[in-house]
Amino acid sequence: MRIPDVLRLSGQAIRRYPLRSSMLLLAISIGVASVIALTAVAEGARRYITGQFAELGTNMLVMLPGRSDTSGGGLVGMLIGETERDLTLDDAIAIDQSPYVERVTPIVIGTGAASYRSRVRDTTVIGANAVFQDIQSWQLAAGRFLPQTDLDTLNPVCVLGSVVAGELFAGNEPIGEWIRIGDTRCRVIGVLAGAGQTGLFDSNELVVVPVANAQQLFNSPSLYRILIETTDPSRIEAARRNVIDIVRRRHQGYEDFTVITQDAILTTFNDIFGVVTAALAGIAGISLIVAGILIMNVMLVAVSQRTSEVGLLKALGATRRQILALFLAEASGLSLLGGLIGYAVGQTAAFAARVSYPIIDFHAPYWAAAAGVGVAVASGLVFGILPARRAAMLDPVEALTK
């Protein structure tokens, strides 16, 4: 039998039972579409988040308090009474002396009630310095950013996020006005342009003050992070060792802090999202196996519906292999068609998501799209074998009397 004839005959059989075929197509296409849509979401999230970190730049080091390495040291340290030291402004100033280091931004984060006359609003308060604007790539809508000063200098000024400015001042000019944050007062010197989420923070919903003021406000000497800009991206590893050395000496020889590179963050996020994407694809893939069982069921029904037809084909000289090929072509044709429909639906959903949320690039990875359609066809073939074999093994005399 010629291959085009096999395809034509099984195509006729598929069209002959439109309801049955369309139910099966629906089941398979839902499976494939969900593989594509879910992996597109996970992949989009991965690109979005790693993109955010990529904005940090390749010459950035981030220092945070506490050891990320829990193997050894941690437990022993706890037993012998070692306590974790905070990172302090003095640590940041010491790091700034390193020849490898271009600029340092110590960061303090907390929340506080910002008020202007009778208006009060809870907001995120970030303590930073002038460099922070560059790191975050923030644009100003009005005024200027924090001035260049020594890190430990108190300076009662602040820069408002666009939403905070709008709500506190309700359209009035904020620049030059004094607002109250917690127990301290500061003068508004700038308003950020409403860029939304940039870098690690939502620039709409915050107030930026000099780091020394933030420490006073929160009454704590500890820093949330120290962002370190190195002089030469190609010598980032040397810079990392040097910075670790400086702070360890200041911490009585204990390395009770962690320094990470942008590279390490990106790798970590890529790893995490790789696992998430694979897990989502796996979960959606299970629906394809379920669809495969449905294929088997439908094909078993098809074989018993067409028993006499199988008998006829045998009487007309069809071999077992030909009957097997016809039913397998029908099962895999259905699953291929369902896979392609699901592919189209999934990609359309990803496209719609990209249009609705242009900030995130929802794209299913190629392997997921290929695996979705591939698994659909494979399950059609695998689960089609049993019914097709049953048809091929039918006794022609009995089949003809059905």
Added chain:
Amino acid sequence: MIRLRGICRDYPVGDQVVHALDKVDLDIGPGEYISIMGPSGSGKSTLLNVIGLLDRADAGTYELEDRNVAELDDDELAALRQQQIGFIFQSFHLISRMTALENVELPMVLAGKAPKARRERASEMLDKVGLGPRMSHRPDQLSGGERQRVAIARSIVMHPSVVLADEPTGNLDTKSGAEIVAILEALNAQGLAVLIVTHDPNLGGRAKRSIGMVDGRIAIDERRSPT
């Protein structure tokens, strides 16, 4: 052409074994016109299925064109069936989703013939049974007699040496039945061997050779001299 010796076919029915065919000897030459008659359960259909290679004998030898079919595997039997034997059934066995032409083409599709050649041959056969103008109709758009004519066209499309017809007029009215018989006799006149299983004594009596079966044995085998 066909040579049966000591053919037995048993079926278990409950605890008992029914001898559907009991040591049947039969020779069929090229171009013969044979009717097989007998009461229900006498083994007529089983004999037809064995001759048509749809069923295997439990004992005895069957030679078709000097080949012992017991030695052939399933694929070889399928090929032999395709080349040598045409089937006509009481219930037509047309495939309802295909047109008359496609139904007639089907044996050639299974044989892997090229589309153009098989379409020509199939429409030629439909012309021969008088259905040329209705070749693109589907079975549900045809009368019973027309359906059986499609089935006849399908049975002869591969140039078989024998056509096996199991109650070909059983589902038809008298007039359509007579047309079918006329077509089969015309084919026989052109040299095709025709074997008809029937309950109808009028039809059975028209054949040049009548075989009567009782309890799986051939009880009567008489040839009428041509009139």
